[in-house]
Amino acid sequence: MHTESPTPSPRPRILITGSNGQVGSELKELLGKEEGFETFFLDRKQLPLEQTLIIQDILGMYEPDIIIHAAAYTAVDKAESEPELADTVNHLATEEIAQYCRMHGAKLLAISTDYVFDGHSNEPLKEDAPTSPLNIYGLTKWKGEQAIQKWAPENIIIRTSWVYSAYGNNFVKTMIRLLHEREELSVVHDQIGSPTYARDLAQTMVDIIKAAKWHPGIYHYSNEGQLSWYDFAVNIQELIGTTCRITPIPTSQxxxxxxxxxxxxxxxxxxxxxxxxQVPFWLDSLKEMIASEH
Known part of the structure; x- marks a missing residue:
């Protein structure tokens, strides 16, 4: 008697936007070690988010089961003078991606930001805390969140903060350079939060897509602990060992x-x-990232 072996189930197809960004680059490394998925990494040339009319056509070429939307317009100060471009990339392009997911039954895992909040809280922010962005970047990311929730019911949004990595431009890499170049630096001491090592965030995202059950909703993720940008800079200096003098200053200066x-x-x-x-403590992750740089 001849029995045919069951056809193996196809591997889920995962499409990642922003493949050259901090989180995208870390995802590329981590998902490269995973054999259970078929992955497609798209950069800004392959998926030009400012060209919203072609986004759904491009996504359709890959037929993803899950989209990890890590691309964004993240130049926070520049967004103030480029509000339309920031809105197109962070809001309208995200809406196109969410609509694609709705029409084709794909799941969406998207990254958002702590900048959807106004900073007037004095206790750690839960997912249902009132949103009230202070700047264009935060507003466009919040509008992107709204679009995702409207169109893509099977969505997971992860808000994160102070992202850094061995890849791309970020506070840690800037500090390492300036602490070697300068004799004195002033760093803001009255903005409080927690940094996020992009490798840790990317690992959490991989764990989520590998989880037995998909739990749609908004989630918060950063490394454990609480500090100011000044505290962050002082600890970076202690790890790399320079003699630059770091002065704490208020935001007003x-x-x-x-x-x-x-x-x-x-x-x-x-x-x-x-x-x-499992969320690592911020200093442990900072040590890991700096060790990878040297």
Missing amino acids: YPTLAKRPAYSLLDKSKIKRTFNV
Whole structure:
């Protein structure tokens, strides 16, 4: 008697936007070690988010089961003078992606930001805390969140903060360079939050797509702990060992085009509870990233 072996189920197709960004680059490394998925990494040339009319056609070429939307317009100060471009990329392009997911039954895992909050809280922010962005970047990301929730019911949105990585441009890499170049630096001490090592966030996202059950909703993720940008800079210096003098200053002495929230510490209890996520302490992750740089 001849029995045919069952056809193996096809591997889920995962499409990642923003493949050259901080989180996208980390996802490329981590998903490259996973054999259970078929992955497609699209950069801004392959998926030009400012060209909203062609986004759904491009996505349709790959027929993804899951889209990880890591691409964004993230130049926070520049967004103040380019509000239309920031809105197109962070809001309208995200809406196109969400509509594609709705029409084709794909799941959407998207990254958002602590900048959807105004910073007036004095306790860690839960997912249902009132949103009130202070700047164009935060507003466009919030409008993107709204579009996702309207069109893509099977969505997971992860708000994160102060992202850094060995890839791309970020506070840690800038500090390492300036601490070697300068004798004195002034760093803001009255903006409180927690940094996020993009490798940790990417690993959490991989764990979520590998989880037995998909739990749609908004989640918060950053590394554990609470600090200011000044504290962050001091610890970077201690790890790399320079003699640059770092002076703490108030935000009022460091004017920027875009206002920043004074307090944007995220409460991570929901993501830890729902997906059994282990969140590393910020200093442990900083040490890991700096060790990878040297």
